[in-house]
Amino acid sequence: MSRPVKKSNTTALEKTPTGINGFDEITNGGLPAGRPTLVCGEAGAGKTLFSIEFVVRGALQFKEPGIIMVFEEKAEDLEMNVASLGFNLKKLQKDGLLWIDHVHVNRSEIEETGMYDLDGLFIRLAHAIDSINAKRVMLDTIENLFGSFENEGILRSELRRLFSWLKDRGVTAIITAEKGVGMLTRHGLEEYVSDCVVQLEHRVENQISTRLLRVVKYRGSLHGTNEYPFLIDEDGISVLPVTSLQLEREVSSQRISCGIESLDTMLGGKGFFRGSSILISGTPGTGKTSIAAYFADASCRRKERCLYYAFEESPPQIIRNMQSINVDLKKHIESGMLQLISTRPTLYGLESHLVAIHKKVKQFKPRTVILDPITNLVSVASASEVKSMLMRLLDFLQAEGITVLFTALVFDKENALQADEGISSLVDAWIQVRDIEANGERNRGIYIMKSRGMNHSKQVREFVITSKGLELVDVYLGPDGILIGSARVAQELQEYTGKELRSYAASRKDQAIQRKKLVLEAKIASLKEEFESVQEELNKTFIEEQLKKEIIEKNRQELTKNRNSRISENGKNSKK
C-alpha cells in the first residue's frame, strides 16, 4: 500500500475510524462511513467485542453517539462483559452517547397469522438514532431473528430493506453474523451487506490458538488482504498491521556499545549500529543470555529504555543469575528503564506473540528490544513460520529505529551455521559463541560471523565469564593450533617465565659491562696520575735548570762587573 494510493482513496470514500488498535491502519482509515459492514466469524471469534469496541470507542474517542442493539445477550450481561475492558456503559448511556436496546423475541409466544413486516425494529432503531443523534450502530446478531420467525421470505426482504435503510440514515453500522458452512454467514447475509465484510477467525493448531482477522471485501477501497493476527486482552482488540518487509527504512550511522568493551573493539571499536539487528547464536551454556544482559545493562546506562523478552527464565531468575556476573538488572527495572517480560512460547500462538510484542513496544517505546531465545518459538510453530514472524518483527522494530538483539540456541555444533531459524541473512550482525573442547575442558570462543557496514575483527576470541563480568581474551595461535582455557593460561605462564629468564640474563650482562667499564675507567685514572707525576718531575728539573742557568749567568755578570772595575782602578798598572 503506497502513500499516493492511500490519499486518493480517502478522498474517494469517507471512512469512520473504529479506534481499534491497528484495524484503522489495515483499512486505511476504518470502516466505510455511513454504510453497513458485516463482521462474521464462528462463535467466540470476537465479533461482539469488535462491534462493541467500535461503538464505545466511537463514543469515547470520537464523540460519536452509538447504538448497541443486541439480539442475544441481555443488556446487563453485556455491561458486565465489557466492564472488564474498562468500559462503563451506564455512564455513557447517562451522557447520551450510548443507547442499548435488547431485542428479545420468544418464538413460542408468537403466532404468525398472515403478512407482516419488521417495522417494529425500524421504529426502535429510528427512535434510538433520533434520541441520541447516533452515528454508529451495531446489530449483534441479527441472524437470531431467523430462529424467531417462520416466514424466511419476509425476513430476508425485511433485512434487505433494513440495510438499505441504515445506509439512507447515514449511520455507520456493524452487523455481526455467525459463520456458515461454505458461506461467510449462516443465512447468506453477505448478499445484503455488500460494502465491507470483515471475517474473524479463531484457529487452533497444536492446541495453541491464534485469532485472525481478514478484510474479505471493501468496496471502493484498497485494503490489506492478508490474515492479520489479533489479540484480545484487557485493552480490547489489537490488530497487527505489519505485513510485508519494507526495505525503505531510514538507517542510522550512530553506533552503540554492546556493553562489553572488548567486544566493541572487535566491532570496529565502536559497537553496533543503532537500529540494527543482532543475532547471538550458540550452544547451550555459552553465555548468550549473559551477553544479552550486558546489552540491556548498557542500554539502560545510556538512559535508553530496554524491553527484554525472556522465553525461558522468569524475571527473578534472570536478575539473580545476572547478579553472579556483576550485572544489576534490578536497579534498572526499579528505575523503569528496563522491562523484563517472561512468557512461555506456548502461552499463545506465534502471531499473538508478535501482536503482544508489537503492542508492548508501542506502549513502552524502548530503544532496544531483546528476545531470548527465539529458538523456543519453534515449539509453537514450524521454522518457516517463525522465520516469517521474525521477519515481520524485525521489519517493524527497524522501522521504529529500535535496536534488536536475538539469541538463538544451537544444539548441534556441526550444523551451527544452519540452526539459526534462517534469520542470519536478515540480521545485520551475527555473533556466534561456541564451545571449544580441548584438553578435557570446555571453553567458549566468540566469533563475529558478520557485521554489516563495519570493519570487524575476524579473529576468534576466548569468551570468559567471571564474577566480575564478561571479558574477551585473545586466544593463542601456536604451532599446535588454538590454545584456550587452561592451556592458554599454561602457555601464558610459560611465556612469562621465559620472558623473566631472558630479562634476568640481559640484566646480568649489563652489570658485567658496567663493571668492566668501571675497571677500565679506574685504570685510565691511575695512568693519568702517573703521567701527571712524571710530567711534574720533568717540569721540576726543567725549572731547576733554568734557575741554575739564571744564577750562573747572574754570577758571571757579577764577576765580569767586578773585574772591569778593578781594571779601571789599576788601569795604569795593567796598561803599563
Added chain:
Amino acid sequence: MKKNGSESDLKRMSKPPPEFDLRLYITGATPNSVKAITNIRNICESYLKDRYALQIIDVYQNASLAQQEQIIALPLLIKKHPLPERKLIGDLSETEKVLNALGVEI
C-alpha cells in the same frame, strides 16, 4: 399500560370487565395495518361480540413503546387477557389461526 382508546374506557365503565383484552399495534396506514384492523374487527364482531375490549395503538405515535413491549414484527396483536398472554403477528388474515391462538371455540 397506557390506555389511550376512549372506546375501551367507555366500555369498561358501563359494563363489567370484558373477557377478552386485546391490543393491536400497528404502524400508521400501511396496507398490513389496515388489513389487520379490518380483520380483527371482523373476527371480534363475529365471534366475540360484547365480550372484548380492543385497543389499537399506532407505534409510530409512540416510538418508545416499541422497546418497552419488545416489538419487532408488526402488526402485532397481544392478548393480555385471559391468560396466558399470546402474541400474534401478521395481518390476521388466517382467521382459524387467530381464533385458535385467542382460544376462542367456534
